[in-house]
Amino acid sequence: MARRAVKVVLTREAGENASLASWVPDGCDVLEVPLTTTRYLGDDEVASELRASAFYGSFNALVVTSARAVRYVNVANGALAKGAEVFSVGPATTASLYERGVEVTAQAAGRAVDLTRQVLRGPVLVLGAAAMREELADALLARGLDVVKVTCYETVPVVPDEAAASALREAQVVFVGAPSAWAVARDFVSRDAWVVVPGATTAASVRAEHERVLEGWGPSLRERLASLATPS
Numbered sequence: 001m002a003r004r005a006v007k008v009v010l011t012r013e014a015g016e017n018a019s020l021a022s023w024v025p026d027g028c029d030v031l032e033v034p035l036t037t038t039r040y041l042g043d044d045e046v047a048s049e050l051r052a053s054a055f056y057g058s059f060n061a062l063v064v065t066s067a068r069a070v071r072y073v074n075v076a077n078g079a080l081a082k083g084a085e086v087f088s089v090g091p092a093t094t095a096s097l098y099e100r101g102v103e104v105t106a107q108a109a110g111r112a113v114d115l116t117r118q119v120l121r122g123p124v125l126v127l128g129a130a131a132m133r134e135e136l137a138d139a140l141l142a143r144g145l146d147v148v149k150v151t152c153y154e155t156v157p158v159v160p161d162e163a164a165a166s167a168l169r170e171a172q173v174v175f176v177g178a179p180s181a182w183a184v185a186r187d188f189v190s191r192d193a194w195v196v197v198p199g200a201t202t203a204a205s206v207r208a209e210h211e212r213v214l215e216g217w218g219p220s221l222r223e224r225l226a227s228l229a230t231p232s
Contacts, residue, residue: 006225009171011035011181013158020175023219025226028173033164035176035184038068040153043075050079050125053148057081060121063136065089065112065128070096072127072152079125087115090199110199112136122146130154131180133201155180160188173225175217179205186210196221 006028010017013034024030050056058081064070070093073086085105088094089112094104108114112126113135122145126137130151137147157180160168168174168188175196176182182195182205189195195210197203198217206213214224 005029006173007031007167007171008173008175008225009033009167010175011185012175012177013037016177017175020217023217023221023225025222028225031167031171033160033167035158035160035181036155036178037158038153039156040068040071041151043072046072046075046150046152047078049150050076053079053125055079055123055125055146055148059084059123059125059148061085061087061119061124063087063089063112063115063119063124063126063128064093064097065126065132067092067096068129069093069127069152070100070102073097073100073102076125076127076150085119085121087119089115111201113139116140116143119145123148125150127152157181157184160184176202176206178202182206196225 008024008028008030010020010032013036017032021030056079059079060081062076062080062084086102087106088097088104089108094107097104106118116139119140124140124145124147126149132149137149140147165188168185169190171193173194174189176185177198179202186209194212194214195206196214197206203213203215
């Protein structure tokens with residue numbers, strides 16, 4: 001029996017969907033519908049905020065919470081003490097740091113808070129988005145470590161036009177990369193659609209409102225998604 005092509009929507013911002021598309025099985029109908037865009041702060045803005053900290057030059061740990069924040073590591077170098085350790089959140093962040101020649105002490109596979117027991121020395125500098133989650137900072141503060149969070153970028157929602165909204169409604173599989181993207185998508189995604197997320201943080205946001213969630217991005221998704229094809 002012939003099989004109906006699965007309709008897949010990729011919602012990362014424009015230019016960031018190539019790897020996702022490579023994990024989609026052949027024969028699927030794939031459409032890009034960016035639901036967020038990123039506004040990056042200037043290096044001077046970030047450097048100014050760093051220099052304003054009383055701990056400038058003495059941070060013993062740097063936590064880079066996303067691949068988008070990696071571009072600011074060089075800006076942050078002056079704020080670090082000699083021998084400072086670098087921690088990352090997610091394999092994409094780690095890979096990006098290694099590409100820049102930065103050695104990573106430890107990686108959290110999904111959530112920043114998973115680094116709580118890995119970060120042993122403060123003060124701790126955390127680089128990330130304007131809407132960074134508080135769990136890691138709260139946990140480190142509870143252990144008596146000083147924590148300074150510095151905003152490097154802001155994720156801005158993109159309101160779908162009618163064509164984009166229609167694509168989301170009809171999709172059987174929707175890739176959602178962050179809670180901010182889900183906040184836009186949730187009003188349009190069918191309850192029968194599978195929402196594919198990169199890790200635990202986004203999974204928790206989606207599962208609070210949607211039952212069908214596949215967690216974990218990577219090449220193995222090709223086989224998992226192929227099984228979703230249905231007879232016509």
